[in-house]
Amino acid sequence: MNLYLELSKARLTTLAAMTAGIGFWLAAPAEWLFGKLLLTLAGTAALGAGSAALNQLLEKEADGRMNRTKGRPLPSGRISEGQALTFGVAASCTGLITLTLLEPLAGGLAAFTLISYLFLYTPLKRRTALCTLVGAVPGAMPPLIGWAAARGELSLWAWLLFGILFLWQLPHFLAIAGSHLEDYRAAGFKMLPVVDLEGRATSRQILLYCLALVPVSLLPATGGFAGGFYFGCALVGSLAFLGTGVVTARARSARAYKRLFFGSILYLPFIFTTLALDKVILT
CATH class of the missing domain: 1.10.357.140 (UbiA prenyltransferase)
Structure with missing residues (x-):
């Protein structure tokens, strides 16, 4: 089993x-x-x-x-x-x-x-x-x-959930690849951190997607689909995740990538769970 x-x-x-x-x-x-x-x-x-x-x-x-x-x-x-x-x-x-x-x-x-x-x-x-x-x-x-x-x-709101999950995956998987560079090279996988030897492009993309998550994650509340509870949680969570991305982009180290990875596995359940709880509060 x-x-x-x-x-x-x-x-x-x-x-x-x-x-x-x-x-x-x-x-x-x-x-x-x-x-x-x-x-x-x-x-x-x-x-x-x-x-x-x-x-x-x-x-x-x-x-x-x-x-x-x-x-x-x-x-x-x-x-x-x-x-x-x-x-x-x-x-x-x-x-x-x-x-x-x-x-x-x-x-x-x-x-x-x-x-x-x-x-x-x-x-x-x-x-x-x-x-x-x-x-x-x-x-x-x-x-x-x-x-x-x-x-x-x-509906539009369904695609918004898709967008949040899509954006989240990019720093998440870049963090995994950055933490296991030698493994990915040995396997022949051409993930961005593997081919980006100086790490600059990887850093830019991590910052881009973490930054994009801030306004995108707030759209359910600003668009009227969710309420104030979700807005506050999403704002705090997304800014914290962005801060972790900034640290990772500057450090470009295996340790920083691991920190971003752990931050990502906390961030997504937090965002989706608070969005679900917000529906209970609104109803």
Whole structure:
């Protein structure tokens, strides 16, 4: 069981399900079915688990070259390629079928997420530093899936959730790459911190995306979708994250990148959770 949890990248899958659930909650009408939310969470989690397993199958050789990933089930030999393929296909199909039966639009968004993650982002990691931008698109899809599952359509506010998650991913993944430069070089991944030897372009992009998150994260409140509670929390959280980005951009050290990474994994749940709580306060 633990092997398949590792293969599923359980923490990332949980994050995807959480953001899909919050997208559902924010879009849900006054009267909604709890069972529909559970199916949305289950479908998104199955999709995330399957795509993670298939991604690791495609990157088995590269994972074996990196200290941070060589202990994963496939490169360590604890699970066979056939088992990983079977699990990945079964989980992905389960997620796609569940979400499609729940709401066709949600299923279509899920299919786009799976295809773009496996067949665009994954191969581009070996070819261009732009892969992070491409990968941030499927990574930001779960709130749209959740919103679509609740309403059967996408509004401007749904795309705003997408935008927050999209922008957040860029400093988050740049921080991971900056913390593991030698690993990424060994694997042949052309992430920006790997090809940007002096770190100037990486620093500029970290600052750009952290700065952009400040006004974008406040838009739900300034646009009337959320209230004062969310506005205050988002302002404090986004400025704190920006401050961490400024420190990282100046230092350009592995330690600073790790600090930014930990800041990012605190920031996103904080923003999405306060946005969900704000709906409770407003109602």
